[in-house]
Amino acid sequence: MASVEFHGVTKTFGDFTAVSAIDLHIGDGDFVCLLGPSGCGKTTSLRMIAGLESPTVGKVLIGGKDVTNLHPKDRGISMVFQDYALYPHMNLADNIAYPLKVRGEPVAKRHGRAREVADVLKIGELLDRLPSQISGGQQQRTSLARALVYPSEVYLFDEPLSNLDAKLRLEARGFLNHLQRDMGMTAVYVTHDQAEAMALATRIAVMDRGKVVQYAPPIEIYRRPATTFVANFVGNPPMNLVPVEASIEGEALQLRTHGLIARGLPLTSWVRAALSKGNKLTLGVRPEHLTIGSLADANSISGKLFANENMGPESLVTFERADQSRVTARIFVDDHLDVPDNVTFTFSADHVTLFDDTGARIPLEGEQRL
Amino acid sequence: MRLSLPQYFSRLGFSALAAILGALFALPLIWFLFAPFNARAELGIAIPDPFTFANFETVFGNAFALRGLLNSLIQSVGGVILVGIAATLAAYALSRSAIPGKGAVTYVLLLFSSVVSGSAAMVPIFLIISAMGLIDTHIAVILVFAGGLLPTSMFILRDFIDGIPKTYEESAMVAGASPLQAFFDVALPVIRPGIVVVVVWAFVNIWGSFLIPFILLRTDDLMPASVAIYSFYSEAGTPIVTLLAAYSLIYSLPVIGLYLFVSWKFGFRFFGGIKA
Amino acid sequence: MKKSFALLSHRAAALFLTPGALLVGAFVLLPFFWVIFVSFTNRTLLGRTALNPEFVGLANYIQLFDPTTFFTRGQFGFSLILTTQFVIFSALIGQALLGLLLAWLIQTIPPALKRIVESAVIAAWILPEVVIGFAWFAFLDYDNGTLNMILRGLGLPPGDFLLQQPFWVIVVFNTWRGAAFSMMLFNSAFSSIPPSYFQAADVAGASSWQKFRDIALPLIRGHVVTDLILITMWTFNVFTPFLLTGGGPSYRTELLSIYNYRVAFRDFEFGKGAAVGVIIMLINLCFALIYLSIGRKKQPKPVQP
Secondary structure, eight states: OOOEEEEEEEEEEETTEEEEEEEEEOOOEEEEEEEOSSTTTTTHHHHHTTTTSOOOOEEETTTTOOOTTTTTSSSOEEEETTTTTTTSSOOOHHHHHHHHHHOOOOHHHHHHHHHHHHHHTTOOGGGSSSSSSSSSHHHHHHHHHHHHSOSSEEEEEEEETTTTTHHHHHHHHHHHHHHHHOOOOEEEEEEEEEEHHHOOOOOOEETTTEEEEEEEEEHHHSSSOSHHHHHSSSSSTOOEEEEEEEETTEEEEEETTTEEEEEEOOOOOHHHHHTTSSSSEEEEEEEEOOOOTTTTSSSEEEEEEEEEEESSOOOOEEEEEETTTTEEEEEEESSSSOOOOOOOOOOOOOOOOOEEETSSBBTTTOOOOO | OOOOHHHHHHHHHHHHHHHHHHHHHHHHHHHHHHHOOOTOOOOOOOSSSSSOHHHHHHHTOHHHHHHHHHHHHHHHHHHHHHHHHHHHHHHHHHHBOOOOTTTHHHHHHHHHHHHHHHHHHHHHHHHHHHHTTTTTSSSHHHHHHHHHHHHHHHHHHHHHHTTOTTTHHHHHHHTTTTHHIIIIIIIIIHHHHHHHHHHHHHHHHHHHHOOHHHOOOOOGOOOOOHGGGGGGBBBSOOOOOOHHHHHHHHHHHHHHHHHHHHHHOOOOOOOOOOOO | OOOOOOOOOOOHHHHHHHHHHHIIIIIIIIHHHHHHHHBBOBBBSSHHHHHHBBBBBTTHHHHHHHTTTTTSSSHHHHHHHHHHHIIIIIIIIIOOOOHHHHHHHHHSHHHHHHHHHHHHHHHHHSHHHHHHHHHHHHHTTTOOOHHHHHHHTTTTOOOOOHHHHHHHHHHHHHHHHHHHHHHHHHHHHHHHHHHHHHHHHTTTOOHHHHHHHIIHHHHHHHHHHHHHHHHHHHHHOOOOOHHHHHOTTTTTTTHHHHHHHHHHHOOOOOHHHHHHHHHHHHHHHHHHHHHHHHTTTSOOOOOOO
């Protein structure tokens, strides 16, 4: 296993900048998810680690060694592709053993090793089938087996679960998590599914328009999203983001907008600094941090009921504020929830994240500016 | 679904019209089903009585006729090998490399291949082959066909290769293969159906061709079947019907066989259409 | 320059392209330029001018376009007009309409019948041209031919069509020979239309003709244009009627390709033949440019004759 480093890596295709001056350090044994919407540069970044694209500017290091100009085959990597890339003319055994074949291993050893890996992945029965004769889930495991059949420094995954249906995806995700615990592999995993990233990663790099917006452990990303973009991308349903006008009443911070008032928030030096540049802030609060309350509460948000969806253990209550924007609350009751037409929710100051007018998170008291 | 009465009659009308058209198309060819097996065949349709292979025996006794089939085979196979190899390599390069000017090359080739037809270019082709000293050789026919069929073959194959995910070769290279290994182990086997279509198409084209060998060849011993067939005309220029019929049938069999093969293997889609 | 990791390096790509480039260069590109050069000379096959052709300027072209003989049978102008008529009647009207009709019919008929009809139409297209030529020779024979047999059976007067109506014979012949291409192209176009479009029309109570006119035809317009240009180009260059009529009787079926062959390889006037070739290529170029300019959009691939 080895670390992976990006040093000032930029990749352009003609006029289009796919990846813009990225610096990233992926530690030995880290499982890093590159998370972001399509076109954010996550796949290009992964392909530069693989050597399938070469950076326009900058260096890529694997295990401390500069591999920028190295051919993919010389990088000591394995990769699982989104479309699996199983060779249609080879049976599963030959598919899985192909990396060993090009390494010149004898046939007996190849097939022995392919069988071992296939057995672990529960496809040992299928080794003489062709890829076209097995299910999508089995194809996915075959491509995983091909990546695991030889020891690698780094394992690369390009949205490997996106072609599976929901149930299989959960199953495969659990298996990958187990594998990571078992092997402690260094892995770089591209996905646009935030739940997948949260479940698998030891660290997530959220990307937007060619840049890494935040690089942190999943729980940190969830609790302290660096920007409104990250806040909106991570969590399902995502964090409620409400544009508010801030004012200082006496020595207290007050936030207001249609149907929202927040009086109980601490006025930190960071907030003062943000307010010195303008009084338009964004208040972020996760749906599970809203509880049913009243207008008398220090922090309240209210509106007209829009939808009330019972999901079993929880209900998603969506309401519309006066400016027609919607806010969702997640209420944990395992019974049908009766909600009046005009609803009011309250939230605690501890659960509020504030963003300045550029969309960057305002740090908490005592925190360093990133 | 139940059909209403008018719908039922309209379906019936469609079928009847289609059947009539099919029959009209078959009409000029029906003669070939009978005449080869009739030792006394004339230009009219007659049920063979007795049914006989005598015509085929006579044809197989004619060294010149057999030589014609062999020559057709030499020229077709030779041309097909050249087209197959050159088109596969070129199409792969056009599809997978980042070589500059790919688009322009494709455009120019498409243009020229449509413009330079056999009937327009017969004079320069004859002169070029003369200048190369290749008049009256198999290789002349092979080269001219290879060149002429290449552009279209390249487009068909390039399209085919463009439709194959690059991840096949990429995964091979990540797994440790060199580009050459990736090409031979992975890309080539995956492209093979496309190559088969192109090769069949080229074979049928060369096998059935008349004008090019007619212009480029002089010696009877080199003539392909399409030209050798005229040896079944008498001195006076009238055809020896029985032998012509039998020979035509033998000569057509590879084309029919390949057509059946392609439609069985790939389904006879428009794209893979082979054209004589 | 930075090293690139395209699947194929520039050098390997160049190597891969070499055999194809040599073959296409020698037998497609070179003839194009050579024919232009030869058309300005008085080169012949035999005699003094075979080895030392002289530059004659536009003499060959002037001869081709000589107004006193232009429309005479066996001359260039006659062949050009004949070929134009041939293209209009056998390709644009015959092949395209028949192909369209066949393609529409086989959408709805039972699969077994569909296979039989398709086989008959495609057989006419794929069999070697020499065989087809002879088949029609037998088919049209005055005394015993299948056609006259049928006409006599129906109580109609038989005819020696190759002598009486040679032009219409090659028109019908070429329609018959080439309709398969249009049928297959339109067939694939029709089958690319989602069945739900027609089902929705069925629910709305549309007749077969209305479905054809209102749904199918507008959706395959692009294919129609492609088809018309391709079959025009191919029919314009076709040599096959030579195998049925030899260009006769008395030049009445002498299409441009056959005229070119006669001038160059019967009369051995290569210079003049080359000039004919240049004109054919110029006309081809017009069609090809039209095709390519609209073909930039996603169009079906041409499969050349």
